[in-house]
Amino acid sequence: MKSSVIIFPGSNCDRDMDVALKKFGFDNQMVWHNDVKIPKSDLIVLPGGFSYGDYLRCGSIAGKSRIIKSVIDFANSGGLVLGICNGFQILTETGLLPGILQQNKYLNFICKNVFIKIKNKENKYFKKIKKEVLELHIAHNEGNYFCSKDELKSIEDNGQIAVTYCDHKGNDDEKNNPNGALKNIAGIFNKDKNILGMMPHPERMIDPFLSGEDGSLFFKNLIESL
Amino acid sequence: MVEVNEKIAIEHGLKSDEYKKICDLLKRTPNITELGIFSAMWNEHCSYKSSRRHLKKLHTKGDQVIQGPGENAGVVDIDDDDAIVFKIESHNHPSFIEPYQGAATGVGGIMRDVFTMGARPIANLNSIHFGSPEHEKTRNLLRGVVKGIGGYGNCMGVPTIAGQTCFDESYNGNILVNAMTLGLVNKNKIFYSKAAGINKPVIYVGSKTGRDGIHGASMASAIFDEKIEEKKPTVQVGDPFTEKLLLEACLELMAGKSIISIQDMGAAGLTSSSIEMASKGDLGIEIDLTKVPCREENMTPYEIMLSESQERMLIVLEEGKENEAKKIFDKWNLDFAVIGKTTNSKNIELFFKNKKVAEIPIDFLAENAPMYDRKWIKTKLPKENKFSKDRFKSLKLNDCLKKVLIDPNIADKEWIWDQYDHTVMGDTIQKPGGNAGVVRVHGTNKAVAAAVDSSATYCHAHPQTGGKQVVCESWRNMISVGAKPIAITNCLNFGNPEKEKNMGEFVECVEGITEASKYLNYPVVSGNVSFYNETKDKGIKPTPSIGGIGLLSNYKEMMTMELKNEGNYLIVIGKTEGHLDQSVFARNILSEFNGPPPEVNLFNEKQNGMSVLNLKNKNLIETCHDVSLGGILTAISKMSIKSGKGVKLFPLEGLVNKFEYFFGEDQGRYIIEIKPENLENVENMLKKDSIHFDKLGLVEGNKIILENDLKLPIDDIKEGYKKWLKEYMVN
Numbered sequence: 001m002k003s004s005v006i007i008f009p010g011s012n013c014d015r016d017m018d019v020a021l022k023k024f025g026f027d028n029q030m031v032w033h034n035d036v037k038i039p040k041s042d043l044i045v046l047p048g049g050f051s052y053g054d055y056l057r058c059g060s061i062a063g064k065s066r067i068i069k070s071v072i073d074f075a076n077s078g079g080l081v082l083g084i085c086n087g088f089q090i091l092t093e094t095g096l097l098p099g100i101l102q103q104n105k106y107l108n109f110i111c112k113n114v115f116i117k118i119k120n121k122e123n124k125y126f127k128k129i130k131k132e133v134l135e136l137h138i139a140h141n142e143g144n145y146f147c148s149k150d151e152l153k154s155i156e157d158n159g160q161i162a163v164t165y166c167d168h169k170g171n172d173d174e175k176n177n178p179n180g181a182l183k184n185i186a187g188i189f190n191k192d193k194n195i196l197g198m199m200p201h202p203e204r205m206i207d208p209f210l211s212g213e214d215g216s217l218f219f220k221n222l223i224e225s226l
Numbered sequence: 227m228v229e230v231n232e233k234i235a236i237e238h239g240l241k242s243d244e245y246k247k248i249c250d251l252l253k254r255t256p257n258i259t260e261l262g263i264f265s266a267m268w269n270e271h272c273s274y275k276s277s278r279r280h281l282k283k284l285h286t287k288g289d290q291v292i293q294g295p296g297e298n299a300g301v302v303d304i305d306d307d308d309a310i311v312f313k314i315e316s317h318n319h320p321s322f323i324e325p326y327q328g329a330a331t332g333v334g335g336i337m338r339d340v341f342t343m344g345a346r347p348i349a350n351l352n353s354i355h356f357g358s359p360e361h362e363k364t365r366n367l368l369r370g371v372v373k374g375i376g377g378y379g380n381c382m383g384v385p386t387i388a389g390q391t392c393f394d395e396s397y398n399g400n401i402l403v404n405a406m407t408l409g410l411v412n413k414n415k416i417f418y419s420k421a422a423g424i425n426k427p428v429i430y431v432g433s434k435t436g437r438d439g440i441h442g443a444s445m446a447s448a449i450f451d452e453k454i455e456e457k458k459p460t461v462q463v464g465d466p467f468t469e470k471l472l473l474e475a476c477l478e479l480m481a482g483k484s485i486i487s488i489q490d491m492g493a494a495g496l497t498s499s500s501i502e503m504a505s506k507g508d509l510g511i512e513i514d515l516t517k518v519p520c521r522e523e524n525m526t527p528y529e530i531m532l533s534e535s536q537e538r539m540l541i542v543l544e545e546g547k548e549n550e551a552k553k554i555f556d557k558w559n560l561d562f563a564v565i566g567k568t569t570n571s572k573n574i575e576l577f578f579k580n581k582k583v584a585e586i587p588i589d590f591l592a593e594n595a596p597m598y599d600r601k602w603i604k605t606k607l608p609k610e611n612k613f614s615k616d617r618f619k620s621l622k623l624n625d626c627l628k629k630v631l632i633d634p635n636i637a638d639k640e641w642i643w644d645q646y647d648h649t650v651m652g653d654t655i656q657k658p659g660g661n662a663g664v665v666r667v668h669g670t671n672k673a674v675a676a677a678v679d680s681s682a683t684y685c686h687a688h689p690q691t692g693g694k695q696v697v698c699e700s701w702r703n704m705i706s707v708g709a710k711p712i713a714i715t716n717c718l719n720f721g722n723p724e725k726e727k728n729m730g731e732f733v734e735c736v737e738g739i740t741e742a743s744k745y746l747n748y749p750v751v752s753g754n755v756s757f758y759n760e761t762k763d764k765g766i767k768p769t770p771s772i773g774g775i776g777l778l779s780n781y782k783e784m785m786t787m788e789l790k791n792e793g794n795y796l797i798v799i800g801k802t803e804g805h806l807d808q809s810v811f812a813r814n815i816l817s818e819f820n821g822p823p824p825e826v827n828l829f830n831e832k833q834n835g836m837s838v839l840n841l842k843n844k845n846l847i848e849t850c851h852d853v854s855l856g857g858i859l860t861a862i863s864k865m866s867i868k869s870g871k872g873v874k875l876f877p878l879e880g881l882v883n884k885f886e887y888f889f890g891e892d893q894g895r896y897i898i899e900i901k902p903e904n905l906e907n908v909e910n911m912l913k914k915d916s917i918h919f920d921k922l923g924l925v926e927g928n929k930i931i932l933e934n935d936l937k938l939p940i941d942d943i944k945e946g947y948k949k950w951l952k953e954y955m956v957n
Contacts, residue, residue, distance in 0.1 A: 009558065010467050012383020016652040034557075048650075050381045053467025109376050109645045139380070139647045201649075209655045209666075209781065 001026050001226050003043040006071065008033045008062045013048035013084065013203065020203035021045070024219035031067065038070045042226050043080045046071070046087030048139070048201060058101060058142045059086060063093030072096060080124060080226070081195045085140055088187065088197030097188055097197045098155060099147030104140070105180025111139040113211050114178055116163040116186045116200055117170045123193035124225040125162065125218075133170045134163075134214040136200035138178065138186075143199040145181040145188075155188060162187040162196055228258045238265035238441075244596055251590045259528045259576065259584045263591065266441075266494035266532055267501060270757050273595040276723035277755045280736050285744040290712055291751055292413060298339040298490065299409075300751025301416060302713045304777050308667055309413035310674055311345035314353075314406035314717040314773040316756035320461040321403040325370025329354075330378040330464040331536050332405045337382060338490040341473050342539065344417040344480045345409025348651065349665045350379045350386040352405050353678040353717070353771040357398030359634050359954060364393070367401050369955065374464075375405070376645040381466035382473070385654050386646035387663025390678050390771075393634040396686075399761030404717040406773040408676055410667060417480060419489040421507035421542045421568050426486055428500070428511060428566040429548070431555050432472050432538035436521035438462050439495070439534025468537040468560070475558040476539065484547035491538040497531045499540040500566075501574055505592040510571035515578045519561040527578045542568060602729035607688050611807050611821045618885050623859070623936040626815050630856045630889065631863055631943055633810050637950035638867075655781055659868075661706035661852060662774075666781050673781035675709035677774055682767035684823035687808050689731045689768050693738020694826040698893060700774035701746050702852040705835045706896060708785040708842050709776030714743060716753035716772050721765025723757045731768035732757075739770060745828040746835075748774070785842060787851035788869035794848055794925045795905050796873060798858060800834045800895030801918040804886025810856045811889035824891050830918075831894040837917045838896050846908050849899035858922070859888035859930075861897050866930055867944045875923035875932040884935065899925065 003026040007014045014030065021028040031038055033051075038044060052061035062068065068090075075081045075096050083091040091097040104110055115133050118126045147155070155161060164184040166172035172184045179199075187198025205215030228234065235245035238261060248264050249255055256264060270276060286294035292309055293301035299313035317332025337347045352375055357364045368391075379386045384407070439462035479485060487507070489499040496518070504511040515527045521535070543551055548564055555562035569575070574591070576584040630636060643658035655673060656664035662677035679699045685692025697714065704711040716739060721728035732755075743750055759766040778784055806812045807821025841847050853861045862873050878884055900908050912919050930938045 009471055010381070012381075012470065012650060016650065019652060049383060050467060050470070053381070053465070055467070108373075109380055109647070111380075111647045111649065112644055137649055139649060141380075204649045204652055206652075210652065211649060211657075 001042045001223055002040060003028045003045060004031045004038050004041040005045045005047055006031050006033060006067055008051035008065060010051045010053050011047050011049035013201065016203045017045055017047045020206050020215065020219055023206060025223045033065050033067050035067055036070065038074060043082065044071055044074055046083040046090050048085030048087060051086055051090060059089030059093040062090045068094060075195050078192065078194050083197040084201055085199055088199055089142065091195065091197040096195050097190055098151045099145055101142050102144040102146050103142050104144050109141040110178055114138050114200060115166050115168050117166040117172050118163055119161045120159045122159065123189060125196045125222065127225050128221045129217050131217065133166060133168060134217065135212050136202055136214055137204045137211050138200050140199055143179045143181065145185040147182065152182065158191050160189045160191065161185055162189050163198055230255055230258055230261050235261060238262065239269055240265050244268060251594060257584065259531060260586055262528045262532050263497050263584065263586060266497045267591040268595050272494050272498055274755060275596045276598050276600050276757060277732065278597050279599060280733055283736060283740050284750045285740050286749050286751065288713065288747060288749040291749055294751050295753065298342045298419060300713065300715060301343065302751060303413060304672065304674065307412050307414060309411050309416065310775060311340050311343045311409040311411050312407065312715055312775060313339050313752035314404050314678065314715045314771060315339065315754045316717050316719060317403045317405060318400060318719060318756050318759055321371055322401050324461040325367045326374040327461050327463050329371040329374030329403045331462045332403050333375050333378040334464045334466060334469050334536055335492050336405045336407045337384065337469065338492065340407045340409035341476055342417065342488055342490045343411065344415050345411035346477060347384045347407050347409045349408045349663060349676055350384050350405065351663065351676055351678050351773060352389040353680055355392045355394065355397045355402035355769060357393065357401065358395040359393050361395065361398045365955065371403055372642050372645055378464055378466045380647040382470050383650050385648045385650050385665065387648055387654055387665060388658050388677050389643065390680065391639050391642060392680065392682065394682060394767060396767040399764060400759040400766050402719050402759065402769060404771045406678055406715065408674060408775060417485060417488050419487050419503050419506055421487045421503040421509050423486060424509065424568050424570045426545060426568045427543050427548055427564050428513065428568065429541040429543055429551065430518055430538065430563045430565045431541060432560055433465065433468050433535055434519040434521035434561055435525065435530055435533045436535045437525065437529055437533060440529060440532045462534045462536050464536050471558040471560055472537050472539065475555050475560055478554050479551055482550065484544050484551055486542040486544060488539060488541045491540060493534065495532060495534045501588055501591050503540065503542060504568065504574065505588050510569035510573045510575065510588065511566060512569050512575045513566035515576055517563050517565040519563055527576060527583045600723050600729045601726045602733050603726045604730055605689050605734060608820055608822045611818055613806065613816065617816055618883065621815065621885060623884065623888065623932065624938055626811065626885065626889065627859055627863065627938065628943060628946055629814055630810055630860055631947045632950045633814055634950065636810060636856050636860060638948045639951060640948065641951045641955055655784060656707060656786065660787055662703045664707055664784055671780050673778040673784060675704050675707045675776040675778065677703040678771055679703065680769050680771040682769040683808050685735055685770065686767040687821065687823045689734035690738040691823050691826055692768065693735035693770060694742040695823060695893060696770055696772045697739050697742035697746065697748060698826055698831045699854060700772045701748055701835060702896065704774055704776030705838050706785065706850045706852045708783055709778045710839065711746065711748050711774060711776045713749050713751045714772050714774045716750055716770055718753065718755045719759055719766065719769040719771065720757050721760045728765055735768050735770050742828060746832055785847060785850040787849060787865050789865050789871040789925050790848045790899060792925055793902060795900045795902060796897055796922040796925065797900060797919050798853065798895055798897050798922050799838060799917060799919045800830065801892065802858065802887055802890060802895065802920065803892050804883060804890035805892045806886055806890055809889060809891040811885065824893050826893050833915065834894045834896065834917060837912060837915050838898065841908060841911065846900065846904045847898045848901060851897050853895040853897060855891065857889040857891055858897065863930060863943055865897065866940050867947060870928065870940060871925050872927040872929045872931065872940055873923050874926040876921060877933055897922065
């Protein structure tokens with residue numbers, strides 16, 4: 001399976017993602033933001049970081065970058081596009097995913113382990129994961145998901161909510177909401193479920209010596225589902 | 227152009243005899259640009275004029291030292307072809323004036339020092355000191371500093387893995403922000419600042435030069451007064467995004483063979499970087515200031531030379547490599563300009579709009595910089611307090627422990643480190659809040675441990691003992707995670723060196739540091755000095771911050787401090803005399819602020835530490851935590867809180883005063899957790915090495931219990947310990 005990780009100036013989880021993809025069997029390549037074409041891929045990843053310094057608004061400049069047209073074309077043709085953290089922000093900026101990511105409710109950067117509940121397994125990203133609740137890691141200042149009432153209705157009706165923040169038992173209530181995200185949303189799909197954007201970093205949880213291993217489940221499923 | 231005279235020189239922070247010396251050396255009156263250059267190079271921050279003769283005494287050599295003090299950062303060998311580049315630096319003055327930018331650029335500056343040497347930064351740490359929590363400015367300063375540190379480090383994608391936060395009223399008017407960075411480099415590919423060869427192109431890369439930070443280094447060499455707010459424009463503004471690009475571009479260029487030398491523009495900007503490169507190479511340098519990329523219009527040579535705009539580097543390239551280098555910086559969208567060349571004149575010559583605007587022999591600025599033998603006085607060892615039994619009569623262990631755990635210097639700092647990305651780069655195997663931060667050496671079995679320590683209270687009571695103690699505490703932190711201590715970097719924060727008392731504190735702390743680092747073979751490889759931490763005559767407590775690093779040859783053998791299993795034994799290694807003077811207990815419970823700090827016995831320190839490593843190497847230790855502030859009971863509580871597991875303490879034998887035993891801050895101690903089946907073996911080994919130890923208790927249940935004296939559910943102590951800072955910041 002071939003994957004491509006796009007490097008924007010200011011990306012800083014690109015290497016971590018490369019390490020994770022390779023660890024679970026992807027033939028990964030790095031693609032520079034100023035390129036026009038993306039090599040043949042089964043999966044494109046927009047990694048975390050601070051693309052273009054996140055100036056203006058998180059992900060907004062990356063959303064207009066040279067490479068992004070190819071990402072959009074690839075996504076529209078049904079290709080798998082995964083955006084983690086800043087990658088999620090970029091995906092909302094391009095319009096590939098609905099809604100926006102605002103500054104965290106308590107206005108602080110948050111770096112810690114969180115639990116997320118898988119809300120929809122009818123897709124390649126979570127299909128074969130047996131667990132309902134995963135422990136992953138977040139590290140962001142703007143992860144407070146928000147969308148209009150109509151959009152929310154539409155993403156709920158279409159099963160587009162991918163993961164929500166919860167406790168270890170899966171209670172995704174306000175008490176377990178680290179950043180103020182609407183409906184505890186930690187990640188969403190597009191309608192066709194080939195695009196996933198999420199704030200938590202599975203690539204930081206691929207080793208028992210790191211924060212944990214639930215990220216491994218994510219990548220294992222991904223390569224098996226493709 | 228401004229006419230230079232003594233008055234103007236004094237406004238630049240020079241003393242009148244220093245100004246006279248400049249005129250004598252030059253055999254003429256300097257012009258304003260030249261005066262600016264002298265003032266930048268001769269101030270305390272750049273010239274170390276008060277500290278130089280004492281710093282020479284530091285223990286700086288060791289088998290693993292590749293580069294000691296004098297370069298952008300120190301370098302140590304960590305086996306194979308790997309080396310760690312590391313340094314700690316202060317950004318105190320700017321952080322008090324403008325906490326966010328001050329702290330952010332402190333972090334940016336130290337990272338630049340590290341990647342200038344060809345190393346990719348792999349971990350950040352910091353030591354921050356604030357005034358009393360009750361002081362009106364503390365909360366906002368803390369918030370701003372933490373945001374600044376996070377804002378810069380997070381964007382760079384370098385994990386902040388450990389740190390230290392202290393509160394003391396002596397910092398009410400002068401907070402301390404010390405930032406440390408570790409970088410990883412191939413030991414055969416280290417870059418230095420020494421220029422070599424004449425007619426080599428001098429290249430400017432990075433951000434454009436603006437008017438920010440002009441005279442930052444001079445500001446950092448002055449005491450504060452009521453007009454300090456007016457100094458805001460001397461604080462630099464950071465742009466971590468540009469620094470991230472600069473990092474990647476520099477490392478890309480360094481992969482080739484075109485760089486002769488490279489130096490970041492930190493304090494005193496273009497002035498000190500150009501002079502340092504030329505001085506080390508025993509060369510001259512010629513710069514055309516018209517070619518320097520400027521952010522603002524009509525900048526004068528004076529402003530260009532003294533700007534402390536961030537994210538800039540100066541590089542001496544091999545001839546003919548300009549285009550190759552430019553391509554890389556173009557790719558990363560960074561400014562690149564050939565601004566001059568090396569010469570054999572041994573002068574710095576500056577041109578602006580085709581006119582020579584300054585010419586100074588480099589020697590005058592570097593080697594001939596003033597050096598003072600300041601007067602200093604010794605601090606006497608204070609008399610020990612004899613606490614009568616009555617003082618303890620009405621005290622209960624329960625209450626005392628709860629109170630100690632919410633002392634601002636002990637309470638949990640999660641509110642702070644949750645704001646730092648500590649897991650990016652995917653190698654952080656011990657997060658903030660443990661004995662030390664630990665990161666793996668990417669792609670290998672090795673890991674590097676790092677921690678920052680300071681103990682201003684001890685240093686204040688007796689600087690020499692305090693200096694020794696900090697080094698020992700750092701060494702202990704390394705051992706507590708199972709790492710072999712390798713080397714340290716020191717950030718020496720002191721008051722006004724022109725005062726004999728403050729100068730004495732400095733001299734004696736340095737003596738203490740030297741003695742301990744020599745004995746423990748824990749050399750100092752880099753650091754900086756920050757004097758004049760004083761506002762309106764009130765100086766800070768002497769605060770040397772020690773950043774230590776250690777090596778684990780197999781990261782899977784790392785030790786942590788959370789308790790592991792029911793039924794395991796807890797043992798304290800090292801003798802507990804029950805020293806309460808200068809302890810958290812003495813201050814909080816007995817309201818006693820005098821007395822000597824705990825004695826540091828280097829022989830025991832070394833023996834105890836080595837015995838812990840020895841036991842660890844034989845796989846006999848489940849958990850390890852060093853005993854520091856708050857003594858044994860505080861250490862146990864932290865171990866319990868982290869794991870949710872309780873401890874049943876054994877009754878104390880004989881006539882020991884339980885408060886002294888449990889809260890005394892004697893040095894050289896570790897608490898270790900041992901499986902029952904290993905107990906005998908461990909006891910025998912310790913006895914054989916004549917190591918003093920006490921059996922403390924068993925891991926059991928979910929309370930901390932001492933028969934008849936103490937019974938506290940972990941959830942109870944956890945709440946106060948975890949909440950203090952969070953509630954403080956919300957209110």
